[in-house]
Amino acid sequence: MSFIKMRSFSKLFSFSLLFSVLLSCGDDKKAEYEKVPQKNPNAIFASTAQIADANFLGDDACKQCHQAEFKDWEGSHHDKAMQLAKRETILADFDGEKFNSQGITSKFYSKGDDFFVNTEGPDGNYHDYKIIYTFGITPLQQYIVEFPDGRFQCLRTAWDTEKNKWFDLYPDFKVVHSEWLHWSRGGLNWNTMCSDCHSTNVRKNYKEETNGYNTEFALINVSCEACHGPGKEHADKATKLGENYKASGSMQMIPGTQPKKLVDQCARCHMRREQISELFNFEGTMLDHYFPQLITERLYHLDGQILDEDYVYGSFVQSKMYLNDVTCTDCHNAHSLELKFEGNQLCAQCHVPEQYDTPKHHFHEVVSEGGQCINCHMTGRFYMGNDFRRDHSFRIPRPDLSLKYGTPNACTQCHDDKDDEWAWQTFQEQYGVPDYQHFSELLASGLSGDPHGKESLLTLMNDTLQPEIARASAVRGLQYYMNENDVANLITFLNDSSPVVRASTLDVLGEINSTDYTTYLFPLLKDPKRSVRVKAFYALGGLTENQVPADYKEVYQKVKTEFLTYLEATAEFAGGKAKEANYHLKKGDVANAIDNYEKALKIDNLNNMVRTSLANLYYRNGKLNEAETAFKLIIKQEPEYGPTYYSLALLLAETGRNNEAIIQLEKAMTHMPENLRVYYNLGLLYDSVNETKKAKEAIIKGLKVYPSNEELLYTLAFFHSKYGEIDRAREIGLQLVQLFPNNTNYSNFLRQLPALD
Structure with missing residues (x-):
């Protein structure tokens, strides 16, 4: 379970936010479990039918025929869940x-x-x-x-x-x-x-009107049937046919299940995810019921290493093991959950010991902690106080990325008396400079906001040999860089072979307040994955039903039901109510949007992401008193977050309270000195109250951060002109003409200045 969120609002909003495996663990490197979108308008969606508890027979029924498996399972973490x-x-x-x-x-x-x-x-x-x-x-x-x-x-x-x-x-x-x-x-x-x-066959049964539950389950623990599915049909046939029984395909996670399909089936409970369907009924695939948490700041390090509780799946699908069809049961006993082998013998199933389990490779004593594969390639963290869990992305330590982006590496995690400079120098001496590019370099560059971050994300998005989750995370990260020219490029990813990439593309496009791209979104209503369809419906939220083309009207209604069910499935979360509020905003229904934002804050009164959206909505719709109260509460709870001071200042200025607005802008400047608009508006406000010296000082402070900014330079020139400082106004005017020769306003400005004596 994961219950801790980052309480720091500034962290929530800020965006500072391997050697390849030498031995292939599978022959088909291009094997795909998820296929490209179906274009068939009659595509069959997985049903949402509830399975009756009577179809789950219990573990004793399974034990009768599967005694060895039952013995392994009995007493396991699943048994005692x-x-x-x-x-x-x-x-x-x-x-x-x-x-x-x-x-x-x-x-x-x-x-x-x-x-x-x-x-x-x-x-x-x-x-x-x-x-x-x-x-x-x-x-x-x-x-x-x-x-x-x-x-x-x-x-x-x-x-x-x-x-x-x-x-x-x-x-x-x-x-x-x-x-x-x-x-x-x-x-x-x-x-x-x-x-x-x-538990097994859970129905949450949340009732929003009473804010209560009537949660039900068939079996109290993670039983055999929690993984394999309801056993009644299987048991009835086996009893009736005896030795003549042949598997009919009614059970899940059986021998011969495709590796990636098996990972997805385990992932249902071993990943951090968003709920899409009301309940899990073993129909469809994982993406028909859940959508995995992508690699984002707060939850992962910038290079994709685990940070918050990520539940294994999100890291494992980053790995070359996963890409090469290694699956959960290659390392873990499916029933006891224990490792199949001790120590390096586990890795030696695929990796030749003579090449890897030797000091020539790992530069440590063979029997030492440093000589264990997992300590270099599966570092871990403690969660919930004492529960140590390992990163399953199986990566080679990269102290060079630690130096660039502050990400961890196994070397200094073990040698805690050394620093990353030492680790990088030692790495080069032992292995040389890496001659490969791991996706983590591109992702960390993009998510850290470095000067080449956008190019890095675009490169990663377009490289179909990279992990789906990394590419999808790059798509999501692009929203912080994107301009109108990038939309056309982004639209191409709606046809990507990966449903996770398609879904993340819809997440980004869904936040663009435009109906210009709806033609490209409609086909995604027929996507074979429910999570993609639901995200497509949300992205189309700005349309009325009359604007839906005739050949999509039927499927639009089906997906509308899926979307509304998704809102119900997340209704007890602040984020779920905020999503519903945003949907109403797309529809132009401000009253319902405000109502759902307010409901979200009743659920989590410290969720200042929601409160900021609500405060801005109050502000835009003339509810200035409510907006002011909300902004001040955010400041009280998150005093280090600069944008709230800025928003409050604009509100105060709009109501003519300029001196109060100045105080808030001064605080905003302290907390976000990189924000150009703070200096500009602060200068104008000081000018409005006849504080001429401070007006110029505010603009000059901004020019120290942005020396050639056109708007700040012109404002300062205008102030000098207004205050009778003609020589200084002309000097800056000439500078503007030189810097921006195509803007005739500056030459006109110079002509209007009084002539020299």
């Missing part, structure tokens, strides 16, 4: 022990056969809560309590099953009881954050 709370399932003491963290003291105790915690609740007061379920077994176990309206909440305090002690999952993260991230609220809500992957 969720259990009813009782003495034999609870690993913590619950013997009256107390635990204090962030000023909150929790007491854990038992009473008869029941287990309780006394801790701070959503009202800020202490209450007793009964433990209903356990979650996981190692390296930690969490505990779940029941709240009104069908809500189940996961405690923030967990039990370290290796050290046998209580600990805070996020010890350095202070959360107030009224915040979304408090354990009693949305961030640690089991129904929406956990249930889909910890």
Whole structure:
């Protein structure tokens, strides 16, 4: 589970935001699981039908014929993913022990056969809560309590099953009881954050009108049928036909499943993702139900290495292993989840030990930590306090990229007494300068905003040999550089063979307030992947139904239903309500947009991305008091974020409160000194209140950042002219004529200046 978001608003909005594998692990490097879009107007969409619980027979039924597999699975993380709370399932003491963290003291105790915690609740007061379920077994176990309206909440305090002690999952993260991230609220809500992957055949059943749940499941844990699908049909046929039974293809994840298809099936629960469908029913593919989180700042390092909780899939699909048809079960026992081999023997399945498991390759003692393949090629991080997870992108350390972009590398993570300069020098001595270009170089360049970032992203987008997730992330990153001339280039990616790239292209085009490109979007309503269709519908949101061409009207209505279901599936998230608000804005329905933004803030009152959108919407629609209140609250919560000071200043200036506006612009200049408009508007405001010296000083400060900026130079020349400083005005006027000879306004300006004495 991942519940921690970056609280820093400035980080949320800022955009500072391998050697190739020598041995091929598969012969068909161009093997594709996902195919190009279907153009057939009668393309069959995966259904959204719910599977009745009666079709799931339970693990004992599977055990009768699959005893070896059951033995491996029994006691595994999947088996123990969720259990009813009782003495034999609870690993913590619950013997009256107390635990204090962030000023909150929790007491854990038992009473008869029941287990309780006394801790701070959503009202800020202490209450007793009964433990209903356990979650996981190692390296930690969490505990779940029941709240009104069908809500189940996961405690923030967990039990370290290796050290046998209580600990805070996020010890350095202070959360107030009224915040979304408090354990009693949305961030640690089991129904929406956990249930889909910890139990079998889950239906969340959220009711927005009551803000409650009636969540149901067929089986409490990750059972055999959670992965393989409902077993009734399979069992009935096997019982009836006996030795004559032959597989009918009704089961999932069976021997012979294509490697990439198997990865997608595992990915359902092993990736950070956006929910697309209301429920998972084993129909279609992963992209009919979920869309993976792309490589973005906050969640990944700029080069794609794991940062926040990314759940393996997002890193694994970056790897050459994945591209060469290595799949999850090549390394992991599908049922016990344990590694198939110990140490370097695991990698030696494909990589010749004589070439790689030697000091000539890794420059460490054979039996040392540095001699283990995974410590150089699968670095990791601790999540949830004590859970160490490895990066599955299988990359070669690149200390040169660490020097350029501040990304981590395995060398200095292990040799923590050394720096990246040392690591890069040592790397060159041992391996030479890399003669290849890994996608991470292009991605880091683009996402960091360096001078060649746009070219880097375009190169990556167009290289179809690179991982889909990297190309899709490059497309998404292009939005920070894009101008009108780039739209035509972007449109070509709507026909890309990768559905992930098509979807990310729609995400970018969907934020452009124009109907000029709708002709190119309509075909995506017939895409074979529901996630792509839903994104296409949103991108077309600015149209009325009367503007839909006749040959798309039927499919438009079908996808409209899918889109509205998607909004329902994400309705308890602030981001989901914000998406709905944006859709209403596309429709020109300002009242509904405001309503949904306000609902989003009721869910998460600290979501200043949403509050900024709402404040700007208030502002544009004349609700100036509401806008001012919203801007001031953002400033209170995120005092380091400069753009809010700027927006508030414009509002104050519009209402004639120029002196107050000046104060806000001065603060904006402190927090975002690179913003040209701050200096320009500050100069004009000082001029409006007859602070002539300060008006010129503001423009001069801007020119120190942008020495040849046309607008600032002209404004300064105008001020000098207005204040009677004709010589200085003429000097700058001549400079403007030289710099911008095609703009006749500057020569006219010079002619209008009083003649020299």
